Amino acid sequence: MPEATATFDVRRLGPASVVDIRGDVTSGSEDVLMAAYEEAGDAKAVILNFSELSYMNSGGIGLLVTLLVRANRRSQSLLAFGLSDHYRQIFELTRLDEAVGIHDSESDALAAAGAV
């Protein structure tokens, strides 16, 4: 498996956990992303912050699908904010946007998660 080139830091904000993503998300990020997800714990919503994302390839998109399945299994909603126009289009192209709620800002995502 390729080496991880991204970091995932978790912040708990009420019923939501925010995962701050930095660097390149590829298939090599699987272990660190899933560890971050476990750290997010029993949050009602897991919010992915893509503001500091450098790059994501198709392996990274695949990881998000796997993450979505895990979140669904725990009845958690998966939300995202901070996506560039390009990655918004990638979410639309891959139709991830039909399952991951996309928001413009952290406050919008938190509001959607019922955290504010």
Next chain:
Amino acid sequence: MTEVNEKAAARDATNWAKKVSRLNVSEVPEGAVNINVEGKRLAGPIQGFGKMWQKTYQVRLPREDVSATDLIAAWKQRFPEFWPEGGSFYAPLTGIEPGEVALIGMTLPGRVKLSTGVMVLYADEESFTLMTPQGHMFAGWITFSAIEKEGKTVAQAQVLMRASDPIFELGLTLGGHKQEDRFWHQTLSNVAGHFGAPDALVDTQVVCVDKKRQWSKWRNVWHSSAIRSTLYMLGAPIRGAKRLLGRGALDAST
């Protein structure tokens, strides 16, 4: 914009397909049938019906024989040649490039000739990903990649998929999974054979990512390439008769 961000933006622009709402086939190669691709939407694992599977097939080759980037370059260039017998992959004229659409012809049990296709979702020097349209046997994507590890170059095909509809789900359960495993085994053996190792062992790892079926997606059956291909086959005599009649009328008028 920093230099790092500029490089990332450049990679974004060249490696990912541009957003499309419906697929468009620019040219239909001879022998290919474009009844299940034109105008269809892409469908990923989220849009599929059946259980979600991640299937990984790997073959290890000596690093001194081929590097990861050379392997992927050859795989892109010769993709149709590595496609197993019993099916045809009609590569786009421009090759495996992001956004290009390829048509596929396969023979299913019962001699049903199934026509479908894929779009190149992503391609870089070390990997490329194909995504399926509505009506394909499965909804998902297949990533072909290569990495160098411990003196070996590892070629990999990884499928993330759900059967598109209840009929394909049943088919996968009744032997379709095994057939698919054989298909990708053969593909990787063909890749290995190209680099002088036709007997290289192909490893398979299958993980059921989600055991739940998405019953809300049963209507995907409307787009089924199997049903539409069968109807297309059954309509062949009528189309042939129409052509003959049309030609006869044309001859009579001249």
